[in-house]
Amino acid sequence: MFKDYVIHNQIRTLRFFANEMTQLELANKIGVSRQTIIAIESEKYNPSLELAFKISNVFNKRIDDVFSYEKTTLKK
Amino acid sequence: MLNITLTERNAVMTFKEKKSLVSILVSTLLIIAYIIFTTLRYQEGHLPFDNYQLWAITLLAFGGIYIISYIVIHIIFYIVTSVSMAVKEQIKTGKVNEIDLEQKIKTEMNDDEMDKIISLKAQRVSSIVTSFIIFIGVVLIAFNLEIVLLINMILFGGFLGNIAEELTKIYYFKRGVSNV
Numbered sequence: 001m002f003k004d005y006v007i008h009n010q011i012r013t014l015r016f017f018a019n020e021m022t023q024l025e026l027a028n029k030i031g032v033s034r035q036t037i038i039a040i041e042s043e044k045y046n047p048s049l050e051l052a053f054k055i056s057n058v059f060n061k062r063i064d065d066v067f068s069y070e071k072t073t074l075k076k
Numbered sequence: 077m078l079n080i081t082l083t084e085r086n087a088v089m090t091f092k093e094k095k096s097l098v099s100i101l102v103s104t105l106l107i108i109a110y111i112i113f114t115t116l117r118y119q120e121g122h123l124p125f126d127n128y129q130l131w132a133i134t135l136l137a138f139g140g141i142y143i144i145s146y147i148v149i150h151i152i153f154y155i156v157t158s159v160s161m162a163v164k165e166q167i168k169t170g171k172v173n174e175i176d177l178e179q180k181i182k183t184e185m186n187d188d189e190m191d192k193i194i195s196l197k198a199q200r201v202s203s204i205v206t207s208f209i210i211f212i213g214v215v216l217i218a219f220n221l222e223i224v225l226l227i228n229m230i231l232f233g234g235f236l237g238n239i240a241e242e243l244t245k246i247y248y249f250k251r252g253v254s255n256v
Contacts, residue, residue: 024180024183027183028179028180028183031183031186031188032183032188032189032190033090033091033092033183033184033186033188033190033191034090034183034184035090035092035190035249036188036189036190036191039190039252039253042252043252044251044252044253045190045252045253045254046254047189048189051189
């Protein structure tokens with residue numbers, strides 16, 4: 001199924017700027033498994049609103065600084 | 077804009093993928109054990125096709141054995157995984173911080189929201205597989221085949237449903253899952 005919009009995120013970049021925080025550290029802070037962080041980072045899973053807020057709070061960012069809802073661009 | 081590639085996907089299997097593999101292994105071994113046991117008993121003449129009570133007892137016994145062995149093997153698996161995580165931590169850092177390690181184990185083993193979505197999808201696949209196999213069993217009875225076949229298909233439906241569930245979980249763990 002083709003999606004018109006996709007949710008992108010900046011978690012990898014934000015982890016880098018947070019003193020290269022590991023995926024496990026982030027997972028521990030928000031109470032999910034590292035596997036879930038991997039899936040969110042690689043945009044294979046869209047977190048719930050609550051989890052998205054938790055992630056934003058860890059980096060002291062607004063939710064739309066971490067996640068963006070963008071129109072899909074077709075690759076030629 | 078800083079461009080960082082998403083290459084941290086670990087090639088090593090995660091705890092939950094290993095757990096699913098262990099479940100598949102337990103189910104497969106028990107199916108094999110059941111087939112060997114019933115075939116031998118049938119060949120010896122102790123398990124005739126017309127003795128439905130004996131077949132039902134055998135089925136219930138294997139159901140019980142399956143549940144007990146599933147629990148025991150998973151407890152052993154949890155212990156082995158916890159110990160291996162502690163050993164890896166010891167090798168990596170030279171010391172083990174018990175609080176950190178406990179947190180790490182808890183994080184890896186707890187079911188979070190993604191796991192719950194994956195479980196729901198996997199359970200749906202499992203129900204479809206089990207129902208389909210039992211349905212085939214009923215159809216075979218309608219064609220005047222042995223009732224023992226239906227008894228066995230109930231058991232196989234359960235086992236294969238479980239295997240399908242765990243395979244679905246592994247698939248979604250690897251591929252990711254959509255919320256819709």
